[in-house]
Amino acid sequence: MDAKAGNSDEESVPTKQTSKQSNILPLWGNERTMNLNPLILTNIQSSHYFKVNLYELKTYHEVVDEIYYKVSHLEPWEKGSRRTSGQTGMCGGVRGVGAGGIVSTAYCLLYKLFTLKLTRKQLNGLISHCDSPYIRALGFMYIRYTFPPANLLEWYEEYLEDEEELDVKAGGGQNMTMGAMLRQWLVKLEWFSTLFPRIPVPIQQKIQKHLEVRPLPPHAVQAASERAREDRKYERGGGGGGGGGGDRERGRLVREDIRRDFLRDDDRRVERDRRDRDRFREHERRDKDRKYKERSPKRERSPLRSSHHRQRDERQRRDRHH
Structure with a gap:
C-alpha cells in the first residue's frame, strides 16, 4: 500500500508540462514500482506468466488483445491462492513470493502496460475501448495508480455514470458498474487485499464535495x-414515500x-x-x-568489589586453620 515515494502533498500538484494537450502522461510517485504494494510487485516480477508469456508481447495492441482473452476479474490474487494466516498489515508485508499466492493476470498485465510507458492517445484508447470492460477497467486502474491525485477527477469525471457492468471478484459474484467502481476508487483506499496510493487530504476533500453535489x-x-x-x-x-x-x-x-x-x-x-x-x-x-x-569509557573494577574479595579470601583461610 505502499506508494512511499512521492506521496507528499507538494508532489500531488500537476505541472504545466503534463497538460491535457500533451501526449506525454504525468507520472506520480515511484517510477520503478508503479506505486504497487511490494508483495504484489515481487510476485508479478517473479511469475512465469510475466517473465515468459508477457515478455514476448512487444506492442500496445498485443497487450490489449491479451487483456481481452485472459482477464476475467480485477483482484490482485487469483481465487484460493492467497494465504493470509499469520500476516498483518497491507498484504502482510514482503515475506517472499510464497507468502503472497498466485498474482492475478489482471495485475500482471497492468504492470506490463506500465513498462510500455503509455501515451495519452493509447490510454484514451484503453478507457474508451468497446470490446471488453476489463480493457477499460485496467486503463482506469493505470490512472489510479500512476496519476497525480489532483488529476484523477479530471479523468474519471466523464465516466462516473457509466452503466457498463463487470465482475470484479476472482471467481465471480461481485458485479459493479464502471461508474460505481470509479466512485469507490475516488473515496476508498482499499481494493480487495491491497491499497491504492494515498490521496492527500485537501484533494480528497475537493473530490468529496464534488461527488456530494453531483x-x-x-x-x-x-x-x-x-x-x-x-x-x-x-x-x-x-422506504421513502413519494415525491421529492x-x-x-x-x-x-x-x-x-x-x-x-x-x-x-x-x-x-x-x-x-x-x-x-x-x-x-x-x-x-x-x-x-x-x-x-560505544562512546562511553569502560568502567574500572570497583575497589569495593576488590575489598570484598579480600575479605572472602581471609574468611576462607581462617576456616581452613580451624
Missing part, C-alpha cells in the same frame, strides 16, 4: 440508501454514506502515519543509546 445514478442511490438504512437502523417505514421528499432523504443518506467512507479511510491514514512516526522515533532512540554506549 447527482448519482438511480441504482447507486438505492444501494447507498439500503446500506445506510441497515447501518443506522433507519426507521421511517415504507423521498428523493431528498435518499440523497442525504447517500452523502452521509460517502462521507463515512471518506472519514473511515482518513482515520486509517492518520493511524498508519502515527505508527510510522512511533517506529521512526523508537529507531532513533535505540540508535542514540547504542552510540552513547
Whole structure:
C-alpha cells in the first residue's frame, strides 16, 4: 500500500508540462514500482506468466488483445491462492513470493502496460475501448495508480455514470458498474487485499464535495440508501414515500454514506502515519543509546568489589586453620 515515494502533498500538484494537450502522461510517485504494494510487485516480477508469456508481447495492441482473452476479474490474487494466516498489515508485508499466492493476470498485465510507458492517445484508447470492460477497467486502474491525485477527477469525471457492468471478484459474484467502481476508487483506499496510493487530504476533500453535489445514478442511490438504512437502523417505514421528499432523504443518506467512507479511510491514514512516526522515533532512540554506549569509557573494577574479595579470601583461610 505502499506508494512511499512521492506521496507528499507538494508532489500531488500537476505541472504545466503534463497538460491535457500533451501526449506525454504525468507520472506520480515511484517510477520503478508503479506505486504497487511490494508483495504484489515481487510476485508479478517473479511469475512465469510475466517473465515468459508477457515478455514476448512487444506492442500496445498485443497487450490489449491479451487483456481481452485472459482477464476475467480485477483482484490482485487469483481465487484460493492467497494465504493470509499469520500476516498483518497491507498484504502482510514482503515475506517472499510464497507468502503472497498466485498474482492475478489482471495485475500482471497492468504492470506490463506500465513498462510500455503509455501515451495519452493509447490510454484514451484503453478507457474508451468497446470490446471488453476489463480493457477499460485496467486503463482506469493505470490512472489510479500512476496519476497525480489532483488529476484523477479530471479523468474519471466523464465516466462516473457509466452503466457498463463487470465482475470484479476472482471467481465471480461481485458485479459493479464502471461508474460505481470509479466512485469507490475516488473515496476508498482499499481494493480487495491491497491499497491504492494515498490521496492527500485537501484533494480528497475537493473530490468529496464534488461527488456530494453531483447527482448519482438511480441504482447507486438505492444501494447507498439500503446500506445506510441497515447501518443506522433507519426507521421511517415504507422506504421513502413519494415525491421529492423521498428523493431528498435518499440523497442525504447517500452523502452521509460517502462521507463515512471518506472519514473511515482518513482515520486509517492518520493511524498508519502515527505508527510510522512511533517506529521512526523508537529507531532513533535505540540508535542514540547504542552510540552513547560505544562512546562511553569502560568502567574500572570497583575497589569495593576488590575489598570484598579480600575479605572472602581471609574468611576462607581462617576456616581452613580451624
